Amino acid sequence: MNGARALIRTLADAGVDTCFANPGTSEMHFVAALDDVPEMRAVLALFEGVATGAADGYARMADRPAATLLHLGSGLGNGLANLHNARRAASPMVNVVGDHATYHARYDAPLQSDIATVARNVSSWVVRPQTPSGVARAAAEAVAVATSPPGEVATLILPADASWGDGATPVAPIEPTPARDVPDDVVATVADAVSSGEKTIVLCGGSALRTDGLRAANRIGNATGATVLGETFPARLQRGAGVPALDRLAYLAEFAAMQLEGARHLVLVDAKAPASFFAYPDKASDLVPSGCAVHILAHATDDAIGALEALADRVAPGTDPVLPEPSRPSAPTGELTAESVAQALGALMPDDCVVVDESNTSGLWAPGATAGCPPHDWLTLTGGAIGMGMPMATGAAVGAPGRPVINLEADGSAMYTLQALWTQAREELDVTTIVFSNSSYAVLDLELSRVGASDPGPKARSMLDLTRPDLDFVALSEGCGVPATRASTGEEMTAALRHALSDPGPHLIDAVIPRAV
């Protein structure tokens, strides 16, 4: 068999049975081989950033990698921003980037470029097999790398002749490296810190943010008085009624500093030491308070939940976590605002849903309004590269079949990767997209004043303004084949959301809220 078929067979045998694809000529043998491997589902994206963001969303929900299929360096470039987010999320993923035939590179054909250096930005494992027989081996290694904790974007650059050449055979799955157990002495040291009586913060991130980790962390906090916080932008946070509540470290450094103020111990559980998202004139980037000792309970490659449970059993033996009661806000009425959109969401959120949150400033009220809703997963923008929401919702719906997906989407961010809606329609995915239409890059209005530019002129202001013309998200959505409604009042929002959640398949609601700039 040819390299392409052995590649797909190897991926499927290793449990990678979904490929988000935007192929070109150099990938045609891969495409032709898709039908030879019945287990492999191929999902077409109209833009590579949709494919990579969808693979990230899939991985976060399925806890296993999808493949992507991208067209040479330019296709990888188009997918780079969402690969960056996936890297920050530690999402397992196998990128397959088609390349010219090995012997063709010397002609510097129009699409020739240095794929590997771009790939290394998002994946430390980059391999370019030179022969058909090397392709399947590389694929098996890629899956093992991708699925070893904490999860990695592995990139396989596939020369066209390695893809079309014969003589390849599939390679059996390679076991990933298991998560490491945290040694008892580390747990004991951290136990001393959290039990010291001094102000202690337990900052949980990554793999610690599943229900079992949150239960253990909550027990630790209750027994010791330590404050448990979540990282600012989790890849996947489990929450809702029945799951211990978790405050997250604030995005704005000023607020994060207040949360951390006076701490003498900071315990990191698969989380990084707090630093501000951006640098600002005359403000510190490092948010760890002076005199605060930093303890690492679990690195990203460790069994973070196991470590939290071991710590809880030491400092809070026999206790149970405190769980939030079910509660919902009332459905909103009157003029629509970002806050009342959140109320509608809280009033109607279905059981066991997945929220993909790229609502930026408009999403401020959404976590609070849904804290007592049925248990759900909350996926956020881990890497700061906007344009992840719609692709991620697409992939999350593929990776969590049967679960409704709700995408909270800022209007500016929505315009990055809007093409994802078409894939949602094609695959009949149960995604409800709520666009917060405030007609502005509101976060930049905030940031413009934070960086010290307090009196912007008309040209500066125009760079934050999404009017002239207004974007019509109903038309844009319907143009991609996704039915859409506009809501300008709480009543309209509630009715639109109720309809969208009750009707299978994708929907979009254009939630028109007051302009921010």
Added chain:
Amino acid sequence: MNGARALIRTLADAGVDTCFANPGTSEMHFVAALDDVPEMRAVLALFEGVATGAADGYARMADRPAATLLHLGSGLGNGLANLHNARRAASPMVNVVGDHATYHARYDAPLQSDIATVARNVSSWVVRPQTPSGVARAAAEAVAVATSPPGEVATLILPADASWGDGATPVAPIEPTPARDVPDDVVATVADAVSSGEKTIVLCGGSALRTDGLRAANRIGNATGATVLGETFPARLQRGAGVPALDRLAYLAEFAAMQLEGARHLVLVDAKAPASFFAYPDKASDLVPSGCAVHILAHATDDAIGALEALADRVAPGTDPVLPEPSRPSAPTGELTAESVAQALGALMPDDCVVVDESNTSGLWAPGATAGCPPHDWLTLTGGAIGMGMPMATGAAVGAPGRPVINLEADGSAMYTLQALWTQAREELDVTTIVFSNSSYAVLDLELSRVGASDPGPKARSMLDLTRPDLDFVALSEGCGVPATRASTGEEMTAALRHALSDPGPHLIDAVIPRAV
């Protein structure tokens, strides 16, 4: 003044007075400083690929660089595909990529990435000044590098603290390196070859494809019997009635090989030796016939038109070129096809227009149908990274004020960077976009059989199919604020095009043609 203001002042003093921007927080001081430099026009793009493609289109038409403003490595990634095309077009451009403050990098904040390695894919000149005073110097150098022949994408990575810090002063423009004159002995050697009586091809590219170069090349061909060809995908080709006609080297290697068959001499004039666009099993990549001598009349850094004129004066002294007469096809009737769309274009093409051609397979008939139209410029996809058309049309309209722009756009490619329509509406640009809606990646259908996959299965076929659902380009265009019409017959196409060309501002025509796959 701060680094940002000195940067913008320096750019404007060097003639770079247009910036296609998609800024983020790290660029807020640049944004705030825009109002301090009245000459600088800032054009907002909703996606970085629009900004970079627009800067390419601007440069091709204005013959001087625009700046881009991009947000860190992710923004650069989003803009990479069109920067790749710009590099292949040798378009002068100054990328400004905002970065974290120099001291912030060590915290590995979410948006931290290795910007320089990605930038080096598209620009050999990449500089990251560390201080405010270094920023303006770097900007002046960037403009000089960008504008030295053949034209280059220069990338200035701008750390936030170098942008906001004080103590900077503008730097005076630096002279670019001039184009080199081709030595007489090179011209004499080529003159011997073209006069040898043996089959000779003169392959013109890059800067040779302006009217003066084409006039000289045409005289050479007429006098010697040499065949003059243009490169397959020119950055900017001047053509129409009154400009010597030029056949281009075919995209399909089979046809290109026929054009080149039997040649004993190949003269390259700012063009690369022919190679196939992609590699194919059992087909040669190198298209230079066996036994054919390759002569380089002008490198990309040479004065190609001067060299052609010197050669013409040697081998065709005192002659005039043969110029096509004005002619137009009749307006089409009946069912709309890609060919009849081309007829409508030929029937109505206005004086002095700019055609941006990303029509791929559907555009086959457009050059022929417009060969006798009034003189115009034809801009093509130089680097093979689709998604250039709508951004390039946007930038071409900014760079060639007063000239109508017509964008021939394939439906699959249109979905890459559709956001450009919004910028066309905002800037009230006179762009008419014709989308060839054949509901497929038709080029891939062709390529699938060319690579030897002659009987694709349903999954493979679905990867080329843009139905389920059909894209509604009228809705998508109106959603971006650009009025749009659908045309399904020749009569409707003609009426829609006549209206679009007579009414100022952007328009889109969804030309529904038979499905290709």
